[in-house]
Amino acid sequence: MGQNKLALEYQGKSLLQHTFDLVLSLPFYERILLISPENASGITIPVGIKVIQNDDPKRGQAYSVFLGTRAAGGLSYMYFTGDQPLLTVALLESMMAASTEHNIVYPIKEDGSPSSPTCFGKAFRQELLAVTKENKKGGGRVIRDRYPEFCVKIRVQGQAQLFDIDTPEKYQQLQEMEKDI
Numbered sequence: 001m002g003q004n005k006l007a008l009e010y011q012g013k014s015l016l017q018h019t020f021d022l023v024l025s026l027p028f029y030e031r032i033l034l035i036s037p038e039n040a041s042g043i044t045i046p047v048g049i050k051v052i053q054n055d056d057p058k059r060g061q062a063y064s065v066f067l068g069t070r071a072a073g074g075l076s077y078m079y080f081t082g083d084q085p086l087l088t089v090a091l092l093e094s095m096m097a098a099s100t101e102h103n104i105v106y107p108i109k110e111d112g113s114p115s116s117p118t119c120f121g122k123a124f125r126q127e128l129l130a131v132t133k134e135n136k137k138g139g140g141r142v143i144r145d146r147y148p149e150f151c152v153k154i155r156v157q158g159q160a161q162l163f164d165i166d167t168p169e170k171y172q173q174l175q176e177m178e179k180d181i
Contacts, residue, residue, distance in 0.1 A: 030072065078095070086160050120140060
């Protein structure tokens with residue numbers, strides 16, 4: 001996008017702050033933020049968020065998955081992109097309720113395609129730690145695609161909550177959507 005999209009504002013707070021507010025409202029075992037030093041500049045990290053610096057973001061999403069998984073404990077790991085300010089507590093609660101140590105849970109779009117966030121059970125930990133060796137792009141997608149029999153797809157009421165901000169045009173679209181809400 002040419003700028004730190006996590007710092008973009010929506011409804012008076014940054015996209016990242018929307019994610020912080022959401023994850024802090026739920027009973028997660030722990031909350032870990034993976035962030036590059038340049039994106040961390042100027043961001044206030046709330047109490048209850050452990051920060052892991054990704055000093056080499058050019059290594060891609062898979063490297064972030066590796067770093068986050070290495071730092072995480074618990075029975076499952078839910079990965080957020082930080083650019084989905086419309087996600088709801090209800091969606092995350094349904095994902096948490098469906099999650100086990102042995103499955104992969106994610107919401108699907110109307111067309112059936114996967115969306116974020118994604119929750120991996122602990123049984124996939126070693127593969128999450130090895131994903132950078134297999135594929136620099138895609139992070140956990142490689143694992144999700146390898147094990148369709150362990151996937152739990154969550155149908156979402158209110159598809160707008162899956163909207164993510166990847167381009168300036170998507171950010172403008174979000175601003176337009178706010179007028180309609």
